Amino acid sequence: MPQPSQRASRCDRAQPMAAERRKEAAFAVLQETRQNPEQVHACNVRASMVRRSFLKPYWRPFQPCVNVMSPGTPQTPTPFSAAAALSAARRLLQAGERDRAAAACRRILLDAPQQDEALHTLGLIALGDGQAAAAATLFGRAATARPDYAQAHANRAAALRRLDRNGESLAAIRRALALAPAEAALLHNLGAVERALGQTGNAIAAFRRLIRLEPGNGAALHALTDVLRTAGGLDDAIMASRALTALHPASAPVLGNLGILLQFQGQLDQAMGCYARALRVDPTYAEARSNLGLSQLLTGELAAGWVNHAARWNTTANAKARHTSPLPAWDGGPLPDKRLLVWGELGVGDEILLAGMIPDLATRGIGCVLETAPRLVPLFARSFPNVTVAPRGDPPHPATTQPDLGAQSALGDLGRWLRPNFSSFPRRSQYLVADPQRVAALRARYQAMAEGRRLVGISWHSANPNHRDFKSAPLPLWTPILTLPGLAFVDLQYGEHSADLEAVRREHGIPIIHDDAIDPMTDLDGFAAQVAALDLVISISNTTVHVAGALGVPVWTLLARRTGFLWCWFSEREDSPWYPSMRLYRQATADEWEPVFARVRKDLSATEAI
Known part of the structure; x- marks a missing residue:
């Protein structure tokens, strides 16, 4: 049997020959470990060769004893480095190896449970995996471990926002901003969360602050434009949108969005110019073509308007609403036997x-x-x-x-x-027919309550989220006509509005007839009968006026100045080709309803008005 010195030298000789004579080296080491399993040096050489893939072609015969170490043999462990593990975790996360990155962070936390970077990295992994609640907790622990860790506060805010915990998110963003006041992303998120909380003024201020910090921040200009539009600040929204257009003059969506704002404001020529520019940039941009069609319809260019507005079926918003019928589109021609x-x-x-x-x-x-x-x-x-x-x-x-x-x-x-x-357009007095029995019963009941006065239905509010703020005319503004003698007013307003009716009764002593038996939301046929039972309907632009006009009931429609997308009323007309029984009363100046009600009162006062 070879002596220990011979065995050691055999292993030592095996290492340099391994790279060139792998098989010979492998069997030399295998022979030594079989003859003396407790020879630590040989076992270590073998393990090293396996790790370096020297034994892969000869793996099977060696597999049972790979890394076999004699029990009790002392070994020197590799010292653990938290810094190295954290660096590795970051690299793994960037490479998309999320599980291995998480394992590295958890190993760090075994020795240092409050290691802020490891907690933060685990939070990023959880957030990326859609585990917002876990991410919020981890970011919170990181921020607690290091209170001046701005990014941990910021990311905790993002996780909380995903959970719709906007109040807590806002507090976390403000904490982060106190640490990093010039961080653009934080200011943007501040505005977004404040807007979600209904703090519109604060949101506008946040986006303006961001734009002062970064005048070329397109995302901030877009967000400011949108919050100003929804808040009713149309002039300021257009200014912000023009600034965004100056940054991106060749962006079809940016040009199209400016066109939408101009159309809302009633600047139709400029709006159509924006749509045309957008279509020159991208002729396939369906949103711009569809809105161009609406502008053309509004200005009376009906033939071109219908064609362009048909592009709405290619827009993101309407694609899913298109009918799934396999039938071909009608081309306006006859359909023999079909x-x-x-x-x-x-x-x-x-x-x-x-x-x-x-x-x-x-x-x-x-x-x-x-x-x-x-x-x-x-x-x-x-x-x-x-x-x-x-x-x-x-x-x-x-x-x-x-x-x-x-x-x-x-x-x-x-x-x-x-x-x-x-x-x-045919001069058709009506095309809808209400249930005659219900009409007769309702009219008899209302006439009994009116005691000989003429029956006038009213509606003052629009539920359309895109138009309600400027279309609606709050009930207190109706006082000049509600106080006219000889008229009994019937509530045609859908939705819950008992507080409005009670306020008018309490402050002006005006009882408005409300019929609990009629609910337009669930019984539209009954609502049609109610409208048909009246002598006149006065309403802002909503479903009520369409029902009245289609039934041939006299109807006076009150129109806001900004009717840019209410194309069916066309421009500057006082009548409606759709409804011969309709009169249109338009605002001369945006948001000024008083002159409108003065004209209505004057016409109502004329004995021949109804």
């Missing part, structure tokens, strides 16, 4: 407005299946007896998939073929 599927879009008021074109199809000899909002079905079915009226739903109603259907069209797309100019 019927047309027409489907509603947008809100109930829009469907009522556009349903005025349904009788035109019968005039052209085209049968129709009309898919509409379920609560419109009773009213439409009575009004269009030769049309199959089906409720919109999922799955689709069987009537919408019948084999005799030859083409399909959205209600709004009918205008291209049926309303190409103003002369194509």
Whole structure:
């Protein structure tokens, strides 16, 4: 048997030959460890060779004794370095190896449970994995361990915001800003959270502060534009949007957004110029083309407007709302032996407005299946007896998939073929028919309450989140007409508004008839009967005026100056080609309702007004 010195020299000789004569070296070391399993030096050489992949081609015969060390043999462990482990964790996280990065951080925390960088890195991993609650806790521990750790406070705010804990998020952002007052991302997040909390003024101030710090910050200009628009500061929003356009003059979305603001403000020529510029940059930009179409409709360019507005079906907002029917789009021509599927879009008021074109199809000899909002079905079915009226739903109603259907069209797309100019509007006094029995019963009841006074229905508020702030005319502004003698006013306002009615009764002694039996939100057919029972309707632009106009009831519509997207009233007209029974009362100056109500009072005072 070889002596120890011989065994050691055999192992020593094996190491330099390993790189060139791997098999020979491997078997030399294997022989030594088999003859003397307690030979630590040989076992270590073998383990090293395995780690360096020298034994991979000969792995199987050596596998049982790889890294076998004699029990009790003292070893020198590699010292643990927290700094090295943290550096490795960062590299692993950047490389996308999240689990290994987390394991490295947890190893650090075994020795130092309050190590702030390890806690913060684990928080980043948790946030990236969608574990916002865990991330908030980890960032909080990091900030507690190191109170001046601005990034930990900032990231804790981000995690809390994902949890909709905006109040706590705001406190964390403010703490971070106290440590890093010039950090742009923190100021942006401050404005966003304040806006989410309804602190609009503070949000505007935060974004303005950020823009002063970084005048070229496009994200801040965009955020400021949006919060100003929703707050009603349209002039300031346009200024911010123009600044953003100066930064990005070749951005179709930026140009398109400026066009939207200008259109809201009523500056239609400038708005259409922005849309045209956006389309020169990107001819496929559907949002700009669709909005250009709305502007053209508003200004009376009907033929071009209908064509361009059809691009709405290619926008992100409307793509999912498009009907899934496999039928081809109607091209305006005859459909021999076939019927047309027409489907509603947008809100109930829009469907009522556009349903005025349904009788035109019968005039052209085209049968129709009309898919509409379920609560419109009773009213439409009575009004269009030769049309199959089906409720919109999922799955689709069987009537919408019948084999005799030859083409399909959205209600709004009918205008291209049926309303190409103003002369194509028929002078049809009405096209909807309310339930005559309900009308008679309601009128008799209201007349008894009115004691001989004329019945006038009123509605003052819009629930549309895009238009309500400037469309609505608060009930106290109606006092000049509510105090006129000889009139009994009937509440046609949908939604909860009992406080408004009580305030008018208490402050002016004016009782407004409210009928609990009629709920426009759940019984639109009943609401139509209620409207038809009245002598006159006065309302801001909402579903009420569409119902009244379609029924042929005299209706006076109060329009805000900023009607840039309420295209159906067109520009500067005092009448409506859609509804012959309608008068339009427009604001001359934005937000000034008093002159409007003065004109209404004057006309109401005339004995022939109703």
